[in-house]
Amino acid sequence: MKVAIIGSGILGVTCAYFLNKHGIDVTVFEKECEPALGASYGNAGYLQAGVPDPWNAPGAFMMLVKALSNSLTGKGDQSAFSAPIQALPGLMAWGLKFLRHSNQQTFLNHLIKNRNLAQYTSHVMAAIDETEQLSYCQSKPGSLIIFRDQAALDSYARTADYAAGYGAQMQLLDREALLQTESSLNSATGNLVGAVYYPEDYAGNSRLFCNQMVSISRSNGVCYRFETTADRIIATNNRVKIRLKNNADVIADAVVIAAGVHSRKIAATAGIAVAVAPAKGYSISVPTQGWANPPKHIIADMAIHAGFNPLGDVLRVAGTAEFCGLNKTGISAARTQYMTQLVAENFPAFASSINPEHIDPWGGFRPLSADGLPFIGESHVRNVYLNTGHSGLGWTQGAGSAKVLADLIAGMRPEIKIGDYDAQRLV
DSSP states (O other): OEEEEEOOSHHHHHHHHHHHHTTOEEEEEESSSSSOOSTTSSSOOEEOOSOOOOSOOTTHHHHHHHHHHHHHTTOGGGSSEEOOGGGHHHHHHHHHHHHHTOSHHHHHHHHHHHHHHHHHHHHHHHHHHHHHOOOSSOBOOOEEEEESOHHHHHHHHHHHHHHHTTTOOOEEEEHHHHHHHOGGGTTOSSOOOEEEEETTOEEOOHHHHHHHHHHHHHHTTOEEEESOOEEEEEEETTEEEEEETTSOEEEESEEEEOOGGGHHHHHHTTTOOOOEEEEEEEEEEEEOTTOSSOOSSEEEETTTTEEEEEETTEEEEEEEEEOOTTTOOSOOHHHHHHHHHHHHHHOHHHHTTOOGGGOEEEEEEEEEETTSSOEEEEOSSTTEEEEEOBGGGHHHHHHHHHHHHHHHHTTOOOSSOOGGGBTTOOO
16 A cells, blocks of 8 residues: 655644555655655644643633734734734635634533543653653653733633543642742742642654654664655546646555645645634744753743743743734744744743844744644545544644544554544534
């Protein structure tokens, strides 16, 4: 059996690894010159095994309104949310679907479905680590979701309590307990009132993971074709034809579309509608050499919608959601300055010592699904499979998604139920 995979991020390379384990002939097509140059490159490095909440929470409408307002007032690069007005026409149909799913019942239901996949992924990742002895700055520090507003903490704690009813491990911390647990926050600005601690959450550099997985699977026979763009998918009889940008055709028994935000366009060539939209996120990586008291945990600040992750010898600072379509590339100096300011609000002493020349900025597009769940499995077009739409949880759910899909393609029964992530569902 021959399977083609489009995309070499977390979803693509891990799927190739597991298909190869099943004895399947795998070729991966990637338009970039190396793996993990999309959303897998500089994300937060944060795997949310505890409570991986979807983006379409109640109040999402106000988030979108705020994003538009920030852009209209020229504050887009200095705020957590932005949406340039010129990008709105392309987001309208998807946005209405997104808002339809932004209610309390759907949010909680999909939170648990996301958790089920995230928990499975944590087991898959542990097995990969044990088998392959990878080194990608992985650690299991747990995460702290910190708050500066008691009402916001109380509201969030109710969501955490709900997830705890489904097995999530969590601990509510008041201000004193928070600062005892994470002393690096002692000089944070504003009045920290407390936090929720999730011991199940863990960390790792997804780009390093992808590069090592490519090396392993390539040595075992997987073919990687970089700088090769798949332009079109044509289903014929029981096989699939992939037309490349140079007009060459590749024939396979099945194809997996794992191309992140580009999955929608590629799938459309085969008549498949995928309800995903790009949400641009940013990060900066700051060297931590000389920092006497760096964070011991992953920290997520709900007031500024940002995460701080001690990842190897850097602090990875990630956040923001920019609904700008795929037109805006690059990173403005204002955006980098904003991300640096987020460090100053929580770690002022460290921020004052940062050399701007040593900051490594990144921006990338996350494939945001309209209902908060990924699309995993065979589409309505025979032998065309999807593995996309994980929103900000691609690293959290990637290895588990890849394994269940590889098992499915190989004719084996997946180890978890995947109906919740049905690639053919109407959103």
